[in-house]
Amino acid sequence: MEEAKRDEEESKQQQIWSWGAGTEGQLGTGKLEDEYLPQLLHLPILSSTGRISTLACGGAHVIALTSGGRVFSWGRGTTGQLGHGEMLNSLHPKPVTSLQSYFITHVSAGWSHSGFVSDIGCLFTCGDGSFGQLGHGDYMAQSTPVKVNYFADKFVIQIACALRHSLVLLRGDQVYGFGSGKRGQLGISRDKIKSVNLPQVTCGLEDVEIVSINANGDHSAAISADGHLYTWGRGFTGASDANFPQLSLSSLRCTEAALGWNHILLLTGDGELFMFGGNYHGALCDLEKMSAVKHLSDSSGAVLNKVSGLDGVKVMKIAAGAEHSAIVTVDGAIKTWGWGEHGQLGLGNTDDQTIPQTVSLGPDIQNEEAFFNVYCGSGFTFAISPHEVLSTVEYRSQGSVEFVVRSQSSNSVTYSVEKPETTYSARMPNEKSQIYFNTETIL
Amino acid sequence: MSYDDVEIEDMEWNEELKAYTYPCPCGDLFQITKDDLRLGEEIARCPSCSLYITVIYNIEDFLGDNDKSKNKSLEPAKQQPISVA
Numbered sequence: 001m002e003e004a005k006r007d008e009e010e011s012k013q014q015q016i017w018s019w020g021a022g023t024e025g026q027l028g029t030g031k032l033e034d035e036y037l038p039q040l041l042h043l044p045i046l047s048s049t050g051r052i053s054t055l056a057c058g059g060a061h062v063i064a065l066t067s068g069g070r071v072f073s074w075g076r077g078t079t080g081q082l083g084h085g086e087m088l089n090s091l092h093p094k095p096v097t098s099l100q101s102y103f104i105t106h107v108s109a110g111w112s113h114s115g116f117v118s119d120i121g122c123l124f125t126c127g128d129g130s131f132g133q134l135g136h137g138d139y140m141a142q143s144t145p146v147k148v149n150y151f152a153d154k155f156v157i158q159i160a161c162a163l164r165h166s167l168v169l170l171r172g173d174q175v176y177g178f179g180s181g182k183r184g185q186l187g188i189s190r191d192k193i194k195s196v197n198l199p200q201v202t203c204g205l206e207d208v209e210i211v212s213i214n215a216n217g218d219h220s221a222a223i224s225a226d227g228h229l230y231t232w233g234r235g236f237t238g239a240s241d242a243n244f245p246q247l248s249l250s251s252l253r254c255t256e257a258a259l260g261w262n263h264i265l266l267l268t269g270d271g272e273l274f275m276f277g278g279n280y281h282g283a284l285c286d287l288e289k290m291s292a293v294k295h296l297s298d299s300s301g302a303v304l305n306k307v308s309g310l311d312g313v314k315v316m317k318i319a320a321g322a323e324h325s326a327i328v329t330v331d332g333a334i335k336t337w338g339w340g341e342h343g344q345l346g347l348g349n350t351d352d353q354t355i356p357q358t359v360s361l362g363p364d365i366q367n368e369e370a371f372f373n374v375y376c377g378s379g380f381t382f383a384i385s386p387h388e389v390l391s392t393v394e395y396r397s398q399g400s401v402e403f404v405v406r407s408q409s410s411n412s413v414t415y416s417v418e419k420p421e422t423t424y425s426a427r428m429p430n431e432k433s434q435i436y437f438n439t440e441t442i443l
Numbered sequence: 444m445s446y447d448d449v450e451i452e453d454m455e456w457n458e459e460l461k462a463y464t465y466p467c468p469c470g471d472l473f474q475i476t477k478d479d480l481r482l483g484e485e486i487a488r489c490p491s492c493s494l495y496i497t498v499i500y501n502i503e504d505f506l507g508d509n510d511k512s513k514n515k516s517l518e519p520a521k522q523q524p525i526s527v528a
């Protein structure tokens with residue numbers, strides 16, 4: 001009996017896979033090698049501290065945030081980005097001990113720096129500071145997360161760490177930028193700004209309610225409460241740089257964006273996936289194949305492509321590496337495409353792919369009804385099995401069909417649904433993770 | 444095909460590698476040495492993958508430059524100070 005019970009508990013444990021570039025220890029495999037197929041990881045230190053609610057993957061390091069607000073990191077640490085108090089790589093997850101007295105709710109990993117946000121709105125950064133991207137008013141590297149004093153009397157919700165810059169979203173929806181501004185990615189000035197080492201307000205979003213921010217490469221993006229996408233910084237596919245946030249593709253209502261170094265993925269509320277840029281390795285823009293797909297274009301002439309090869313299957317999760325993409329579809333499949341030289345597509349080879357390809361996590365893995373999460377670093381990919389944050393979904397009918405979804409950290413959102421027979425995702429305020437619920441089973 | 448065109452002022456001097464570097468999407472660094480630049484080489488390669496970038500620079504800035512008479516304008520903009528807590 002005892003053993004059977006243990007088996008059951010074991011099988012309920014959260015599973016983590018990684019693949020792609022691994023020479024800095026970023027895959028958590030304990031080896032310094034690339035992996036072309038998903039590797040199931042054995043990370044006892046993580047499984048003993050509760051479930052992982054989110055991962056942040058950077059240039060060659062990974063930050064794991066647990067549902068209990070604790071933080072672990074591994075991979076390249078040569079500029080202090082792991083926050084372990086030393087400038088060393090780590091092959092295995094290690095706790096960021098200096099943050100143990102805080103409850104961390106949000107993390108971000110850039111090329112060589114990291115950001116952490118606590119439940120009381122404090123922001124901490126560490127790693128490479130040579131472009132001012134840590135926001136401490138200097139160009140110092142930090143090997144331990146240091147509180148960003150500029151925001152001492154403000155409430156930070158999110159940070160997005162990119163190649164050489166950072167964006168911060170405050171409660172009350174103000175967006176700030178700091179670090180390298182050469183391509184306009186800070187959105188703080190009409191003139192060319194080399195870099196700033198203290199946060200400055202991003203201009204042009206004052207009248208917009210921003211709910212999420214994104215940054216990668218020299219790109220910046222924000223999504224408003226009404227689903228509009230704003231982009232600034234380096235232009236996509238040869239388009240000119242934008243010094244201020246531009247409303248892109250105003251006909252589209254998106255719920256989520258994922259940025260690469262040359263492409264952007266956009267997810268709509270209906271689970272439709274679009275992409276623009278990426279005519280190099282993120283390549284979906286095989287021009288001959290594209291002629292049949294719907295495209296939208298915005299005023300700057302940027303062409304948006306509906307991602308082909310999905311046959312109308314809804315997409316639930318999106319992630320973008322520097323030059324590759326990973327998604328999870330509503331039927332639980334993980335799909336990847338783009339640059340594959342380091343095995344970052346997880347297809348067992350180093351080929352590039354222009355159309356989403358299904359990744360197999362192994363013969364024993366039942367993808368059905370399992371909402372995996374995917375995360376991409378520059379040249380690598382992680383997948384984790386569902387994070388059961390959902391504690392209650394309460395059904396209310398008040399004219400329309402409404403659900404109250406509550407997570408374990410007792411955040412809640414009220415969710416009105418249109419079609420009560422499908423799966424929905426809900427995003428908790430101050431939490432990056434999303435909760436998936438099937439309204440049919442609740443009704 | 445060159446992955447990107449990068450101005451030399453946007454590259455970082457890496458004392459350990461004795462090379463100018465720029466992030467490569469694979470996670471490693473594109474690298475080019477001062478000797479390469481003096482010879483007019485404009486391709487910076489990544490040791491870990493097949494990608495390379497084109498470095499935009501003025502060769503005159505490197506000619507007659509050796510390690511003892513450094514051209515100030517081309518020295519790394521910031522020496523990274525390290526703070527270990």
Ligand SMILES: [Zn+2]
Pocket residue numbers: 467468469470471472489490491492493494
């Ligand atoms: Zn490379």
